[in-house]
Amino acid sequence: MRLLIVEDDTALRTELVRQLTAEGYAVDSAADGRDGLFMANEYAYDLAIIDLGLPQIDGISLITQLRKSGRDAPILVLTARDAWQDKVKGLEAGADDYLTKPFHPQELRARIQALLRRAHGAAQNRLEFAPLVIDTDAKTVTLKEQPIELTSYEYNTLLYLALNAGKTLSKTELTEHLYAQDYDRDSNVIEVFIGRLRKKLDPDGSLAPISTLRGLGYRFNLPPSPAQPQ
Template identity: 70%
Template sequence: MRLLVVEDEESIRKQLVDFLTQQGFAVDQAADGREGLYFAQEYDYDLAIIDIGLPFLDGIELIKKARGVGKQYPILILTARGNWQDKVEGLEAGADDYLVKPFHNEELRARVNALIRRASGHASPRLEFGPIVIDTAAKTVSRNGEIVELTSYEYNTLEYLAVHAGEAISKTVLTEHLYQQDFERDSNVIEVFIGRLRKKLDPDGSLQLITTMRGRGYRFNPDFQAMAKAQGN
């Protein structure tokens, strides 16, 4: 998942970026509203975290402009403690939730995960597809109750495909949502991750968990749940 952090206070921005990166997110960052607006309008993120009090362009205007060009990804605003006016104004501008500074990292993680889930139509952190269960809070995957060991990139690839189950996701989109902007990208690496996931989660090919869409990318097959039940898996 790819996130945007727009925060002018260096210590808070570093706290956000370091923690979110540790959680397996790819994170772009901006130190002022003008730079933040460029990122917000240029890319399609899974979520943006935007401080209200930014130099050059405040967070409220940034949100309005991003929404004005059709950006629909969830936005979490950062506000000063007790400033309820900022919360109301931010939500009315198009933000989806708010977090009061100073904040605990665990609350940040919970709100980020919840917003991403809701945006994809999932109310629970557990994504269940027949014998496969993806716990987006714990970042774990199991098959028939047994934990499947995945690397962070394998997990992130699977989670992104599962959250967008039924959609054809291109290699380009996957690399943009998995890697940092300055990461040297190689689309062949995605093929390796997909191959590993198939081997670990569907070794006998009975589930047809991830299908290759020729010329279009990959698709997490939401219909395999019915197939799995029919086959007694």
């Protein structure tokens, strides 16, 4: 998943980038609202974290402009502890949730995961596509109740495909949402990860969880389990 952080506090911004990169996200950042607006309009993000007290363009105006331009990715706003009015304004402008400073890294992680799941219609942290189960909190994958060892890149690729089950995703889209901004988009890295996932998830070729549509991209084929909340 690709995240945008717009925060003018250098220390906090740097720590957020470090923390979320370590969590396996592709992370871009901006120090003011003007650069944040440019980046949000230039690239496709799965979620934005926006501080309300920004220079150049304040956070409320930034959120308002993003929503008016049709950017519908989830937005998590950062606010001061006593600024309840700003929380209300942020939500009314189009933000999806807020987090009060200072906050614990685990709370940030939980809110991001909840917003990403909600954006893709998944109500719980367990994505079930019998016999495959993805636990987004533990970042684990089981097949027929047996754990499958995946690298972080393999897991991220599988999760993005699964969250967009039934949709055809191009190699370019996958690369933009999963990997760093300066990643070589002409490389065959996506093909490598897809190949590894097929070998680990479907060694005998009976499940066919991922299809390749020549010239178009890839599609996750497994339907959600009947009891899976939508």
